[in-house]
Amino acid sequence: MxxxxxxxxxxxxxxxxxxxxxxxxxxxxxxxxxxxxxxxxxxxxxxxxxxxxxxxxxxxxxxxxxxxxxxxxxxxxxxxxxxxxxxxxxxxxxxxxxxxxxxxxxxxxxxxxxxxxxxxxxxxxxxxxxxxxxxxxxxxxxxxxxxxxxxxxxxxxxxxxxxxxxxxxxxxxxxxxxxxxxxxxxxxxxxxxxxxxxxxxxxxxxxxxxxxxxxxxxxxxxxxxxxYGLSPAPELGTPADHGLRPVMTLAAPLALVKHVPGGHGVSYGHHYVTAGPTTLGLVPLGYGDGVPRHASGAGPVLVDGKWRTVAGRIAMDQFVVDLGGETPPEGTEAVLFGPGDRGEPGAEDWARAAGTIGYEIVTRIGGRVPRVHVDAEPHGNAGPGADAAGPRD
The missing domain is CATH 3.20.20.10 (Alanine racemase)
Structure with a gap:
């Protein structure tokens, strides 16, 4: 996908x-x-x-x-x-x-x-x-x-x-x-x-x-x-403080990894310019998918076990992260947010980067990003306490 x-x-x-x-x-x-x-x-x-x-x-x-x-x-x-x-x-x-x-x-x-x-x-x-x-x-x-x-x-x-x-x-x-x-x-x-x-x-x-x-x-x-596992407000504590777990994870594979020289502009307006020779990773998600453009230059992404930050402006279909010279292969997963099990950012991290609330981050993800439901029982088969693993859709 x-x-x-x-x-x-x-x-x-x-x-x-x-x-x-x-x-x-x-x-x-x-x-x-x-x-x-x-x-x-x-x-x-x-x-x-x-x-x-x-x-x-x-x-x-x-x-x-x-x-x-x-x-x-x-x-x-x-x-x-x-x-x-x-x-x-x-x-x-x-x-x-x-x-x-x-x-x-x-x-x-x-x-x-x-x-x-x-x-x-x-x-x-x-x-x-x-x-x-x-x-x-x-x-x-x-x-x-x-x-x-x-x-x-x-x-x-x-x-x-x-x-x-x-x-x-x-x-x-x-x-x-x-x-x-x-x-x-x-x-x-x-x-x-x-x-x-x-x-x-x-x-x-x-x-x-x-x-x-x-x-x-x-x-x-x-x-x-x-x-859905998000806290209604930071003043009320984290989801974990209330025994809650974030339900949504947003991720995409890197579409391109390339070397660029120092002084290279990145994305529209060149609001980000590389400080020296580095590698850039292209994430195939943008504001057309609901990734907030207001998080340009600030949105966090987990790539190959490390937090990276959106480099330059988020475009309609894609954005770039500076990989600092590392070269993970194309197809490496870039996780924008999730429950945090792998150290990835949460929806609240994106909310802070965009100056909004977690509600908007999860709600705005558009229809062209498919939902994959996991750990789902067949309809009507599970009782109130069930949690058995089941099919994906």
């Missing part, structure tokens, strides 16, 4: 079990939005279910419908999606038994209209904006949304299965917004109960909240990035 992303599903299952051990009995929603943060949505959802998850969460209804089409049936898992736009596929969502988030009266109107058309109750969850200022219903509008949702329940059009919200600063321990959001969520939940709603679950806990805020775990937790 020109390059590959290797996804260790055994590590993912182990991460799910480690996170479940922190949930105080709360149900576990495996968040697999954005193609499972770049790891492969369906395979990662399957692995999480094998490790004991009972819910799967995605952003868009189209992701949720893809999961259903792939065989994650209502009997196997609840599937929730939360990012809707006017005219969305509400009817298809009802027919697929999705749990669908509602943040405003327009969404409630559309889902109830779809329920009338299908003759089936829609499962909805009301999202409260407790302070993030993104999606969700503002406190001032909450009572109206609750009362109209309850009226729709009485009419047999919907069942409100959940109340939920999302933290703004759970990755900053001690931030005053955390306690304020929890208090507001309790207040808004109380108003929903007073209005006659009896949801199955309340939930707020994303990855950092699962790791550090036991008071936020409620009935259901929604780990995202932690499930």
């Amino acid at each position: 020109r390059a590959r992303v290797e996804i260790d599903l055994g590590a993912l299952r182990a991460n799910v079990r480690a996170l479940r051990a922190r949930t105080d009995g709360a149900a576990y929603m495996a968040v697999v939005k954005a193609d499972a943060y770049g790891h492969g949505m369906v395979r990662c959802a399957e692995a999480a279910l094998q490790a004991g998850a009972t819910w799967v969460g995605v952003a868009t209804p189209y992701e949720a419908l893809e999961l259903r089409a792939a065989g994650i049936t209502p009997e196997r898992a609840r599937v929730m999606c939360w990012l809707w736009t006017p005219g969305g596929p509400w009817r298809e969502g009802i027919e697929a038994d999705l749990d669908m988030s509602v943040s405003d009266l327009w969404a409630l109107a559309e889902v109830t209209e779809a329920a009338r058309a299908t003759g089936r109750r829609a499962r909805i969850q009301l999202k409260a904006d407790t302070g993030l200022g993104r999606n969700g219903c503002q406190p001032a509008d909450w009572a109206d949304l609750v009362d109209k949702a309850r009226a729709a329940e009485r009419e047999g059009l919907v069942t409100v299965t959940g109340l939920w919200s999302h933290f703004a600063c759970a990755d900053e321990p001690g931030h005053p917004s955390i306690a304020a959001q929890l208090a507001r969520f309790d207040e808004m939940s109380a108003r929903a109960y007073a209005g006659g709603l009896r949801p199955e679950v309340r939930h707020m806990a994303n990855s950092p909240a699962v790791l550090t805020l036991p008071e936020a775990r409620f009935d259901l937790v929604r780990p995202g990035i932690a499930m």
Whole structure:
């Protein structure tokens, strides 16, 4: 392969079990939005279910419908999606038994209209904006949304299965917004109960909240990035501090190794010029594959047991590393990031080099880099604790 992303599903299952051990009995929603943060949505959802998850969460209804089409049936898992736009596929969502988030009266109107058309109750969850200022219903509008949702329940059009919200600063321990959001969520939940709603679950806990805020775990937790073995923030410690292992490895074989003289410019703009005679290695990955151009001149790569640094600008399809006169053969593996077993960099090292976060590093790896899933049981054969080696795909 020109390059590959290797996804260790055994590590993912182990991460799910480690996170479940922190949930105080709360149900576990495996968040697999954005193609499972770049790891492969369906395979990662399957692995999480094998490790004991009972819910799967995605952003868009189209992701949720893809999961259903792939065989994650209502009997196997609840599937929730939360990012809707006017005219969305509400009817298809009802027919697929999705749990669908509602943040405003327009969404409630559309889902109830779809329920009338299908003759089936829609499962909805009301999202409260407790302070993030993104999606969700503002406190001032909450009572109206609750009362109209309850009226729709009485009419047999919907069942409100959940109340939920999302933290703004759970990755900053001690931030005053955390306690304020929890208090507001309790207040808004109380108003929903007073209005006659009896949801199955309340939930707020994303990855950092699962790791550090036991008071936020409620009935259901929604780990995202932690499930893939990355820490939500450096302030919360390394993945190993939480018993987690990075799931993704990005690597490519050197496409060319060549000698160049001193004073030789490298890549566009000649932002790197060789200090003396040396060897250059060509890595066939670039920003067209999701390698961040902002990491030009800084991104770390393990080649032949040694850390090297991107020399000059990262181009669309390739970049160069200065091998310091060494001449590993073409085909030698260049590892951009992985779990660190061989001393390779991690996704967080690339995040620092690019001035971003680990989430973006793994999520941005593009579709022309094939995902190779390893240590994967055949679908449906493994129990919650299984970790047996299996086929690659």
